[in-house]
Amino acid sequence: MQKGNHTPGPLFVRQPESAPYAIQIIDQAGNVVFQEHRAIFSTRQTSVADVMNAVGMGDPKNPGYQQHCIDTNQRQLADFYLRAAAPELLEELRAAHQIIRNALAVMTTAQKNEWGCMNELHGVAGEGITRANERDAVLAKAIGNGS
Secondary structure (H helix, E strand, O other): OOOOOOOOOOOEEEOOOOOOOEEEEEOOOOOEEEEEEOOOOOOOOOOHHHHHOOOOOOOOOOOOHHHHHHHHHHHHHHHHHHHHHHHHHHHHHHHHHHHHHHHHHHOOHHHHHHHHHHHHHOOOOOOOOOOHHHHHHHHHHHOOOOO
């Protein structure tokens, strides 16, 4: 499996108080790897807490707007945490892929069948008993060789 050309981990999410409208992914040295503005903010907000709590974003004509702002910014933050974890998730998926192949090499046919039954029972069955094709597809997508 090809390694890909992504930024290696570990990566971290930073919400700088000096720029509360920004959200960043940084590397171990503190270098900004990726940054974007908050999905929804107001220049009247002076801290990260103000932005995340949508301070000053109430709208009497739309009482749900402030909650929409909070939800949108929380979703964006969750997406950043997922992006920051991606390099490590990719390496763990690669390792799990090989570990499963190793297990298959030493299992009997009866053990493989039992494994398949357990996967069905837990709702994780795929094309085969180990979901190798699904993992291959996700790994290819992660390095830019899939859709």
